[in-house]
Amino acid sequence: MPKGNFDRDPLDDVLRPPLDETNEERSIRLRTEEKAKRVSDAIDEALRQERQAARKKDVVRLLLLGQSESGKSTTLKQFQRLYTPTAFREERHLWRSVIQLNLVRSIRLIVDTISEVHRSAILSEDESDGEEEFQLSDKLLAITDRLKPLRHIENILVTKLVPPNEAEATSLGSRPDIISSSQSRKDQEIFVRPGKGWHGTLLRGARSFRPTSAGSTGLETPDDAQCVLDSCRPDMIALWRNPTVRAILQRRKVRLEELPGFYLNDLERMTSLKYVPSDDDVLKARLKTVGVCEYKFHLEASAGSESGTEWRIIDVGGSRSQRRPFPFPTWAQFFDAVNAILFLAPISGFDQALAEDRSVNRLEDSVLLWKSVCSNKLLANVELVLFLNKCDLLDAKLKSGIRLAKYVRSFGDRSNDLDTATKYFRGKFSAILREHSPHPRKFYGFCTSVTDTSTTAGILAIVRDIVVREHLRKTRLL
Ligand SMILES: Nc1nc2c(ncn2[C@@H]2O[C@H](COP(=O)(O)OP(=O)(O)OP(=O)(O)O)[C@@H](O)[C@H]2O)c(=O)[nH]1
Numbered sequence: 001m002p003k004g005n006f007d008r009d010p011l012d013d014v015l016r017p018p019l020d021e022t023n024e025e026r027s028i029r030l031r032t033e034e035k036a037k038r039v040s041d042a043i044d045e046a047l048r049q050e051r052q053a054a055r056k057k058d059v060v061r062l063l064l065l066g067q068s069e070s071g072k073s074t075t076l077k078q079f080q081r082l083y084t085p086t087a088f089r090e091e092r093h094l095w096r097s098v099i100q101l102n103l104v105r106s107i108r109l110i111v112d113t114i115s116e117v118h119r120s121a122i123l124s125e126d127e128s129d130g131e132e133e134f135q136l137s138d139k140l141l142a143i144t145d146r147l148k149p150l151r152h153i154e155n156i157l158v159t160k161l162v163p164p165n166e167a168e169a170t171s172l173g174s175r176p177d178i179i180s181s182s183q184s185r186k187d188q189e190i191f192v193r194p195g196k197g198w199h200g201t202l203l204r205g206a207r208s209f210r211p212t213s214a215g216s217t218g219l220e221t222p223d224d225a226q227c228v229l230d231s232c233r234p235d236m237i238a239l240w241r242n243p244t245v246r247a248i249l250q251r252r253k254v255r256l257e258e259l260p261g262f263y264l265n266d267l268e269r270m271t272s273l274k275y276v277p278s279d280d281d282v283l284k285a286r287l288k289t290v291g292v293c294e295y296k297f298h299l300e301a302s303a304g305s306e307s308g309t310e311w312r313i314i315d316v317g318g319s320r321s322q323r324r325p326f327p328f329p330t331w332a333q334f335f336d337a338v339n340a341i342l343f344l345a346p347i348s349g350f351d352q353a354l355a356e357d358r359s360v361n362r363l364e365d366s367v368l369l370w371k372s373v374c375s376n377k378l379l380a381n382v383e384l385v386l387f388l389n390k391c392d393l394l395d396a397k398l399k400s401g402i403r404l405a406k407y408v409r410s411f412g413d414r415s416n417d418l419d420t421a422t423k424y425f426r427g428k429f430s431a432i433l434r435e436h437s438p439h440p441r442k443f444y445g446f447c448t449s450v451t452d453t454s455t456t457a458g459i460l461a462i463v464r465d466i467v468v469r470e471h472l473r474k475t476r477l478l
């Protein structure tokens with residue numbers, strides 16, 4: 001093998017000054033090199049400034065805040081549906097496994113409840129402590145028996161969707177007290193975790209929001225879960241329509257329609273082998289967020305005239321464990337980079353406790369969180385937009401006879417209707433902003449149902465204008 005001189009760098013040979021260089025030649029060479037360096041440094045600096053200016057000028061940042069289940073991720077989906085419709089449509093099928101699991105869990109909740117009633121009826125055959133008055137027909141018991149294999153599908157879906165060894169998982173839905181089995185992996189609420197941690201995600205920059213945990217499914221049409229749902233269709237429909245089932249749920253104050261991920265009124269369509277989620281189905285799907293998602297997009301040309309500006313919407317997990325230490329010091333480091341905060345307060349939760357802490361009322365938690373956002377000095381120059389969300393559920397609750405004044409005593413003897421209630425809440429939330437904001441700030445408050453596509457489109461257009469206006473004001477000040 002020929003030996004070569006591998007110690008010598010061939011570039012050295014080229015760049016090394018000639019050995020016979022005169023003094024005059026040397027000074028000319030040094031001047032030329034210095035000039036070249038100055039030009040190169042100037043180009044580098046210009047590029048740096050350009051990059052910085054681009055960051056400041058053409059990037060609009062909107063941060064979504066609010067307690068868990070307040071509707072942050074749903075609002076993000078609405079932005080996607082409206083402003084990047086092609087991408088939203090392409091991702092619809094990815095949600096099918098999440099929707100299947102939401103659906104199967106609603107059925108399990110009913111089956112577990114019926115089984116519990118049946119068990120307690122057998123245990124206290126001679127006593128009549130109220131619940132035994134429900135006559136569970138053989139037909140109904142046979143239906144619940146036939147639906148028990150759905151548990152298997154639930155386990156398969158959970159395994160598919162929930163990463164193993166995850167600590168951050170809450171109980172199923174808002175009524176963990178009904179779940180008879182002890183807390184286990186199958187009772188976990190499914191969630192999306194973007195990247196390894198929110199710092200990393202945010203600092204690394206853009207990350208397209210996808211239901212990553214649902215990402216590998218859906219394309220295979222139909223999948224196993226859908227085949228089982230198809231075969232269980234008659235029993236699921238019979239179960240949900242059964243008057244005894246409805247009476248038991250009512251007696252136990254289980255209002256399934258108000259729980260996230262409720263699809264039982266659409267069983268016929270959703271159990272079809274050819275089922276593909278509609279826009280509305282995707283908006284209703286419940287997938288808890290853990291960590292921080294930054295969704296980066298340019299408005300598609302078809303979606304509006306401001307295409308070109310880059311938008312970043314930051315969606316955070318809202319459960320208490322995500323806000324610790326209370327309320328949100330760990331989020332503070334990116335507060336100054338945002339143009340506006342969209343705060344969601346689900347006002348239908350006035351009679352509900354937090355899923356993660358049954359001792360805390362949801363409305364009270366929202367009010368405290370809003371107060372800390374309003375008074376936070378780091379956010380003093382950030383526009384705050386408030387969504388009094390889940391107005392559809394609030395309306396249904398008030399119409400069903402639940403009295404707001406029983407839970408919010410200061411509501412007094414006002415009329416128990418949606419209009420009066422939302423006016424009252426608007427007044428309360430705007431007073432908190434007035435009282436606690438470090439400088440006077442305009443109050444932007446909207447009554448919303450962010451799952452509703454028709455009403456939300458107009459409101460998001462107004463929010464877009466507020467955010468853009470604030471962005472222009474900031475860039476003029478720079
Ligand atoms: N009926 C109704 N349901 C809503 C509304 N807003 C959100 N939801 C549903 O409530 C559930 C929770 O909404 P998400 O958007 O996942 O809540 P989130 O604030 O992102 O919650 P975390 O990720 O846990 O912080 C979903 O199933 C939504 O479809 C609303 O205005 N009305």
Ligand SMILES: [Mg+2]
Nearest residue numbers: 072073288289
């Ligand atoms: Mg979320």
